Amino acid sequence: MSRETALPELRQLRSSIDNIDAALVYLLSERFKCTKRVGALKAEHDLPASDPAREKEQIARLRTLAHDADLDPEFAEKFLTFIITEVIRHHIEAKSA
Amino acid sequence: MSRETALPELRQLRSSIDNIDAALVYLLSERFKCTKRVGALKAEHDLPASDPAREKEQIARLRTLAHDADLDPEFAEKFLTFIITEVIRHHIEAKSA
Numbered sequence: 001m002s003r004e005t006a007l008p009e010l011r012q013l014r015s016s017i018d019n020i021d022a023a024l025v026y027l028l029s030e031r032f033k034c035t036k037r038v039g040a041l042k043a044e045h046d047l048p049a050s051d052p053a054r055e056k057e058q059i060a061r062l063r064t065l066a067h068d069a070d071l072d073p074e075f076a077e078k079f080l081t082f083i084i085t086e087v088i089r090h091h092i093e094a095k096s097a
Numbered sequence: 098m099s100r101e102t103a104l105p106e107l108r109q110l111r112s113s114i115d116n117i118d119a120a121l122v123y124l125l126s127e128r129f130k131c132t133k134r135v136g137a138l139k140a141e142h143d144l145p146a147s148d149p150a151r152e153k154e155q156i157a158r159l160r161t162l163a164h165d166a167d168l169d170p171e172f173a174e175k176f177l178t179f180i181i182t183e184v185i186r187h188h189i190e191a192k193s194a
Contacts, residue, residue, distance in 0.1 A: 007143045013131045013138075014151070020174055021155070024125065025173055029119045034110045041110075045103045046192045054111070055180040058118070069126040074184055076122055078123050086172055089099050 033088045039094060040053075049091060055084070125180075132184045136191060146188060152181070 042049055059077055066076035139146055152186055163173030 003142050006136065006138050008142070010135060010138055010144075013135050017128060017135075018130045018155070018158065020131070021159055021177070022126050022174075023124055025159060025162045025168055026166050027117055027120055027124070028173075028176065029163070029168040031114060031121075034114045034117070038107060038110050038114075041103050041107055046102050047103070047107075058107075058115070061115065062118055062122060065122045066126070069121055069123050071126040071129065076125075079121075079125065079179075080118070082176075 019046065031083070032087070036090065036094070039087075039091045043095075050088075126181070129184070129187065133187065133191070136184075136188045140192075145187075 012040060019038050041047070058061075062076045063073040066073045136146075138144070156177060157178050159173045160170040163170045
């Protein structure tokens with residue numbers, strides 16, 4: 001393949017990456033809406049803020065999904081941890097607000 | 098709201114979170130398919146592996162999208178950096194394979 005055909009393909013791929021990124025941003029926003037409500041419910045009813053059993057289930061489920069989707073399960077777990085860290089930061093900020 | 102009404106709502110929210118997480122996993126897998134092909138194209142045509150101008154554009158675009166989606170732009174930027182770090186890891190692994 002010549003460089004002349006490579007560049008349009010690169011542009012096409014980048015356009016797909018940009019579309020996927022937009023979808024990811026909107027989904028993440030929706031996810032944080034859910035966790036915000038979870039945080040409020042837990043605070044209102046004196047439910048424990050963290051739930052290690054639920055978290056363990058989420059990790060196991062996500063690893064299976066990742067495997068089925070041909071995504072590295074290690075990465076899927078790192079990704080969930082990254083998101084949960086942000087959720088905890090939101091909860092702490094909400095408490096101190 | 099009583100604890101009896103809070104628990105079903107919590108279950109519902111968790112079910113939505115699980116659905117969103119599945120969508121995120123499948124989208125991430127699709128995104129890595131694109132970046133894998135980008136990596137191969139770049140290697141094949143001796144194009145530079147990193148493209149700071151493109152990355153800067155991606156960050157600016159994602160921050161705007163995050164703002165529109167009511168997501169913290171700082172988080173959106175951290176998220177993109179997290180993903181790009183994984184993409185670079187893939188490229189390094191592909192080169193040493």
